[in-house]
Amino acid sequence: MADMKLALYLPNFRDEVTVRELEDLTLLAEDLDFDSVWTLDRIVVPEASDREELQYAFGMMDEFPKALPVTARGQWFQGWPLIPWLAAKTSKVRIGMSIIDTPYRSPGVLAAELATVDHLSGGRLNVGVGAGWMPEEFAAASAAQIFPKRHKHVRETIEICQGIWTNDLFEYHGEFADFDRCGFGAKPVQDPHPPIFFSGLKDPKRSANRIAKYDLSGWIGIQDTATALADWRGPIQAELDELGKGDALDSLELCSMYWFVITDEPSDQADSGKASNILIGTADQITDNLKALKEAGLTMPLIWPPFTDVPVSKTLDDLKVLAEEIMPKVNAG
Numbered sequence: 001m002a003d004m005k006l007a008l009y010l011p012n013f014r015d016e017v018t019v020r021e022l023e024d025l026t027l028l029a030e031d032l033d034f035d036s037v038w039t040l041d042r043i044v045v046p047e048a049s050d051r052e053e054l055q056y057a058f059g060m061m062d063e064f065p066k067a068l069p070v071t072a073r074g075q076w077f078q079g080w081p082l083i084p085w086l087a088a089k090t091s092k093v094r095i096g097m098s099i100i101d102t103p104y105r106s107p108g109v110l111a112a113e114l115a116t117v118d119h120l121s122g123g124r125l126n127v128g129v130g131a132g133w134m135p136e137e138f139a140a141a142s143a144a145q146i147f148p149k150r151h152k153h154v155r156e157t158i159e160i161c162q163g164i165w166t167n168d169l170f171e172y173h174g175e176f177a178d179f180d181r182c183g184f185g186a187k188p189v190q191d192p193h194p195p196i197f198f199s200g201l202k203d204p205k206r207s208a209n210r211i212a213k214y215d216l217s218g219w220i221g222i223q224d225t226a227t228a229l230a231d232w233r234g235p236i237q238a239e240l241d242e243l244g245k246g247d248a249l250d251s252l253e254l255c256s257m258y259w260f261v262i263t264d265e266p267s268d269q270a271d272s273g274k275a276s277n278i279l280i281g282t283a284d285q286i287t288d289n290l291k292a293l294k295e296a297g298l299t300m301p302l303i304w305p306p307f308t309d310v311p312v313s314k315t316l317d318d319l320k321v322l323a324e325e326i327m328p329k330v331n332a333g
Contacts, residue, residue, distance in 0.1 A: 003331040004294045005035035006323060009098065009304040011312075012082060013040045015074035020075070021231050021312040025305075026086060028316055029093055032323040036094035036126060037086060038302055039079030041101050046136040047072045059222060060133045063275040069307040087121035096126030098220050098257065098302060099199040103132055103153045104141040107160040107177050112184040114194065115165060123189035127161070128220055129154055130199040149175070158196060165193035183247050197253065206230070208239030211248050218253030223274040226289070226296040227256070233297050256293075257302040261310050262286065262318045279303070283326055290330045 008029040010022055025170045026037050048054055049068045058064035070076055079097045085097045102110070108245040118125040121270050131150035132138065138147045146153050156174045165188050167179040188194055194218030200208060208217060221266065224232075233249065267281035269289075278293075279286050279301065303322065304313040 005300040006040060006203060007036040007300050007302045008034050009038060009302040010039050010158040011305040012077040013042045013070055014072050014076055014307055023089060026089060028319055032092050034093055035300060038096050038098040039082045041079045041097050043137050044105060044140040045070055045074060051119060056133060056136050061274045063273045075240055084117050084120050094124045095121055095128050096128050097132035099128035101132035102129050102157040103143045103146040103150050107157040111161040111164040113328045115186055115188045118188040118190055118194055119186060123195045126197060127194045128197040129157060204235035204239050208236050212243045212245040218255055221256040223258060224256040225271060225276055226292040229298055253299050254297050255302055257298045257304050259306050260303045261306055262321055283321060287326050287329050294330060
């Protein structure tokens with residue numbers, strides 16, 4: 001079994017965070033040979049969130065309240081402008097946004113900008129795409145009309161990105177983009193194009209079809225337990241076998257975003273679904289859980305500093321312990 005990789009999920013979405021803190025975390029991740037650094041895509045926090053009155057629970061996940069963990073007056077940073085900055089600050093680590101909510105962007109513009117960023121990073125760009133989940137944010141992004149059809153927008157965006165990236169001239173005639181043959185400038189450095197990761201699909205048939213149709217490189221979940229990963233993999237493998245793409249899952253980068261902090265005292269490890277303390281606990285607890293996640297097929301956890309109560313200085317220390325002490329045990333089996 002291949003070694004588990006590590007990725008850093010930058011805490012750009014916080015009530016208080018500084019650019020210097022984001023830089024310190026990124027540079028340490030590169031020094032520790034993390035595979036990648038990812039930013040979070042959040043356009044707004046509605047004031048209704050402060051009253052726990054969003055239309056849907058956080059991430060449409062039943063375990064969480066109808067609120068975001070950052071206040072409407074929080075001073076967070078947008079994830080997308082950080083990407084070219086990260087490219088300039090680093091030389092080895094891969095970079096991406098987990099995930100780009102495609103309905104907030106014009107597909108053709110996004111595809112062309114991503115190709116440019118792939119050049120700025122020397123071919124280190126990962127492209128994460130997803131549909132978004134918060135109607136209030138769609139409204140603020142002038143995309144309210146897309147919300148009922150957001151999954152179709154993701155599909156069209158993937159098709160347009162792949163078309164623009166692999167053709168000298170490209171045309172597309174869909175619902176969200178309709179244009180005749182155009183050139184969009186420089187093609188990406190990566191051949192045939194940057195790897196595409198998708199998120200938010202739990203339906204095995206839809207997931208398998210999308211993996212097979214678009215030759216996707218990765219899947220990103222959130223707070224997935226080892227049991228949940230195993231339950232997800234089985235049906236998807238069956239669907240892929242039916243589609244004649246049985247080996248596609250073996251080459252898929254299977255990732256999930258996990259809140260992470262090393263504690264002195266053991267944490268409650270009860271299975272609470274998405275609210276479980278999967279990577280919050282003692283070094284021994286985290287080691288055991290990462291071993292179980294690896295056995296269940298997880299190839300790369302996105303290490304996510306908590307939203308509050310944990311200073312960046314603590315996270316920097318924890319990342320060193322994770323990379324230097326915990327991961328050798330995990331990868332030794």
